[in-house]
Amino acid sequence: MDMRPPEAPYYLAGGNEVALFEQCHARQLAVMLKGPTGCGKTRFVEYMAWKLGRPLITIACHDDLSASDLIGRFLIGHEGTLWQDGPLTRAVRSGAICYLDEIVEARQDTVVVLHPLTDHRRILPIDKTGEVLAAAPGFQLVVSYNPGYQRMLKDMKPSTRQRFVALDFDFPPPERECDIVQREGGIERAQAHALVTLAQRLRTLQERGLAEVPSTRLLIAAARLIGSGIPVREACNSAIIAPLSDDGPLLGAMRDLLDATLI
Ligand code: ADP
Numbered sequence: 001m002d003m004r005p006p007e008a009p010y011y012l013a014g015g016n017e018v019a020l021f022e023q024c025h026a027r028q029l030a031v032m033l034k035g036p037t038g039c040g041k042t043r044f045v046e047y048m049a050w051k052l053g054r055p056l057i058t059i060a061c062h063d064d065l066s067a068s069d070l071i072g073r074f075l076i077g078h079e080g081t082l083w084q085d086g087p088l089t090r091a092v093r094s095g096a097i098c099y100l101d102e103i104v105e106a107r108q109d110t111v112v113v114l115h116p117l118t119d120h121r122r123i124l125p126i127d128k129t130g131e132v133l134a135a136a137p138g139f140q141l142v143v144s145y146n147p148g149y150q151r152m153l154k155d156m157k158p159s160t161r162q163r164f165v166a167l168d169f170d171f172p173p174p175e176r177e178c179d180i181v182q183r184e185g186g187i188e189r190a191q192a193h194a195l196v197t198l199a200q201r202l203r204t205l206q207e208r209g210l211a212e213v214p215s216t217r218l219l220i221a222a223a224r225l226i227g228s229g230i231p232v233r234e235a236c237n238s239a240i241i242a243p244l245s246d247d248g249p250l251l252g253a254m255r256d257l258l259d260a261t262l263i
Helices: 017-026 041-052 067-071 087-094 108-117 174-185 189-208 216-227 232-244 248-262
Strands: 031-034 056-060 072-077 080-085 097-101 123-126 131-134 140-145 165-168
Touching: 017 041, 017 165, 031 041, 041 056, 041 097, 041 140, 056 087, 067 072, 067 087, 067 108, 080 087, 087 097, 087 108, 087 123, 087 131, 108 123, 174 189, 174 216, 189 216, 189 232, 189 248, 216 232, 232 248
Parallel strands: 031 140, 031 165, 056 097, 097 140
Antiparallel strands: 072 080, 123 131
16 A cells, blocks of 8 residues: 655646545545546546545556456465455555556456445445445545547446546646646756647647557656757657657658657
């Protein structure tokens, strides 16, 4: 379990999301953070957990994640079988905020174990031990979800979706993104500005088939490389452009935009 960091994680709010989340927490409502990858969802949860003084337990979802991975399992040791709580159970017992990152990656039979925790019951039945745990005060379920990603292949069932209050996230407007890149990347304002301008131009390529557009996270990675002495063009190529696509013509178009932006 994460210990509360002594200092607030840096989070620059975009709107009313902090107050809204506080109200959800106070009213024991589960929250869904919707938005593209790398736009600040995880940082927001870290900040909110700090602000509310709750421990944070983060679970990265993937298609192999089973209900036992969340709830727990019997382990065989020297002294016989021993029950070991999974991360969800630990969060339920301790009144932590439990953050399931990229919930759509998890299988439906895994996701359904969350259902009784998201309504008035706030319980977690543990079939293997026969226990029915009532969630400790302060327990809150938060999930993140990228609506653009593999939308045709994977989606959340309405029966799951409707158990959450949804907060919309997106890339920040240029001035705010500059603040974030400058601060997190540790570079000069003018350089942060150039990276944000490049990102905005690259994001227009979505209409030309670029599946994932550059996130604030990629800009920060480029900024850090620049800060450590890597030439700007090389840093942008490696940290922003190359990760986004393997398609020759798209890479060419992105490099053209890079050349035009850095002039
Ligand atoms: P997500 O969870 O949406 O994929 P993250 O929260 O990991 O994205 O954000 C990626 C990085 O971008 C963070 O580590 C942080 O450095 C930065 N970041 C993005 N948005 C913000 C913000 N509003 N305030 C502070 N940092 C931000």
